[in-house]
Amino acid sequence: MEPVDTIIQDFSNKEIFTKYKETIRGRDVFITQCFNSDPNKDLVETLILADAAFAASARRITLVLPTIYGSRQDRKSSPRTPITISTMAKLFKSVEADRVITVSLHSPQSAAGFYSAGLRFDNISSARLFLPLMEEMNKDKDFVIVAPDVGALGKASHYAEYLGCDIAFANKKREKANKSEITAFVGDVKDRNCFIVDDMIDTGGSLVNVANMLKEEGAKEINCLATHLILSKDAKQKLEVAPINKIFGSDSVHHEELPDKVEVVSLSELLSQVIYRIHKDKSVGACVEEITKR
Ligand code: R5P
Numbered sequence: 001m002e003p004v005d006t007i008i009q010d011f012s013n014k015e016i017f018t019k020y021k022e023t024i025r026g027r028d029v030f031i032t033q034c035f036n037s038d039p040n041k042d043l044v045e046t047l048i049l050a051d052a053a054f055a056a057s058a059r060r061i062t063l064v065l066p067t068i069y070g071s072r073q074d075r076k077s078s079p080r081t082p083i084t085i086s087t088m089a090k091l092f093k094s095v096e097a098d099r100v101i102t103v104s105l106h107s108p109q110s111a112a113g114f115y116s117a118g119l120r121f122d123n124i125s126s127a128r129l130f131l132p133l134m135e136e137m138n139k140d141k142d143f144v145i146v147a148p149d150v151g152a153l154g155k156a157s158h159y160a161e162y163l164g165c166d167i168a169f170a171n172k173k174r175e176k177a178n179k180s181e182i183t184a185f186v187g188d189v190k191d192r193n194c195f196i197v198d199d200m201i202d203t204g205g206s207l208v209n210v211a212n213m214l215k216e217e218g219a220k221e222i223n224c225l226a227t228h229l230i231l232s233k234d235a236k237q238k239l240e241v242a243p244i245n246k247i248f249g250s251d252s253v254h255h256e257e258l259p260d261k262v263e264v265v266s267l268s269e270l271l272s273q274v275i276y277r278i279h280k281d282k283s284v285g286a287c288v289e290e291i292t293k294r
Contacts, residue, residue: 001279004029008045016045018052029058030275034253035067037232043069043088047095054096062099062278063092066252066267067200067228071106086113093117101274103252103267104227106199107151122284124274126227127155129265130248131162134195134225138163141193141221148172148198148210149180156197159225168194170210178203178233182213190218200228201249204235208242215243228252229262 005021031053033046046063053061070084085107092100092114099120104127105111114121137143145165147156149172160167168187174180194214201207201224211222222244229249231239239247240259247262258264277284 001276006049008049016041016048018045018048020052020056023056024053025057026059028060028062028279029053030062030064030279032064032271035065035069036254039069043091047091050092050097051095060099061097062101062275063097064101064271064275066103066250066271067230068100068102068105071102071110072200074107074110083113085110086117089113089117089119093119099278101271101278103250103271104155104199108154122274122278124270124284126250126265126267126270127158127162129250129267129270130225130227131159133248133265134159135163137223138165138195143195143223144168144187144189144192144219146170146187146189146194146196146210146214148196148206152198155199159195159197165195166192170213172206172209178205180206180209182209185213185217189214192219193221194219194223196222196224196226196244198224198226200230201226201235201239201247202230203233204231204238204242207244208238211242211244221245224248229255229258229264231255231258 004024007019009017011017031049033042035042050061068088070088073082073084076083100114101122103124105123108123111121111123143165145156145160145167147153147169149170153169157167168189170182171184172180173183196210207224214222223246224244225248227250230253236259249262249264250267251264252267274284
C-alpha cells in the first residue's frame, strides 16, 4: 500500500489546510495520527483530514490513532467535568470515520463510547511486543510487577500472570491534572527487582513517585514499561535522575531525543499488519496472536 501524497499546512492565522494530491474516490483510506507535542492541533488536523476524505468520496475511512486525545478523561471525575474520550468518539463519527484503531487504550471500557457512536473500534494490546523482552529479563531478575495506581492493575496483573511474577500496587490520588501522590502501597518488594507497568508517562510524576517509594521499601533494580511516552514538560530530565534502570516504551509519540535509559519498541510492524488485515477483511485477532507467539 502506497501513502497518498498529501498537503498539510497552516494558513498564516494557524488555521489548517489539507489536500489529497491524488484521487481517493472509492478507496479504503487509513489516516494515521500521533497526538504529539500539540494534541489540540493534531485533533483538528485529524478531523479535517477525515472529513476531506469523505468529501473526496473515499469508500471507507479508518483513523489509526496509537494514542487517542482525552483517553484519560474517561469518566466524570467530579461534577461538571467532561468525558472527553466519548466526545472524541462523537467527533470522529461526525466526520464520517468508519473505524478507529488504537493501541493499549487507557481504559479498555472506553470502547463502549466508540461502539455507541456507531464506530468500529480495535484496541490492539502492545503487550505482545513487550512480553518477550520482559520474559527474557525475568529469567535472571525474578521481578515483582508493580501497578503504580489502581487503574493500571488490570494491565499489571496480565503481565504478572503471563510471566508468573508476584504483583504489588500503589493507590494514587490526583488532586489536579499533572499532580499526584501515593496514598497506600500493597506488596513486598524488599530486596526484589521490580517492573512497573503503566500505559503512559506524561509528566513522569506518577512514575517517579512510585519508583522513589519502591526504593524506600527496599527494592533493588527498578524497570518500567509504559506504552505511550508522552513526556511533557521536564519529564525527560526527571526520568534521567529517577532511580529507574530501564524504561521500555513505544514510538506512538515521536521524540527527537530520549534519555539513554529509554528503549523504544516500534509499533509499525504491528500496526501495518492490522491495517493490511482490515483492508483485506482478514482476522485481526489472528495477526495479533501470531505476533504474540514470536
Ligand atoms: C493515569 O492514570 C495514567 O495511567 C498514568 O499513570 C498517568 O497519566 C501518568 O501521568 P504523569 O506521568 O503525568 O504522572
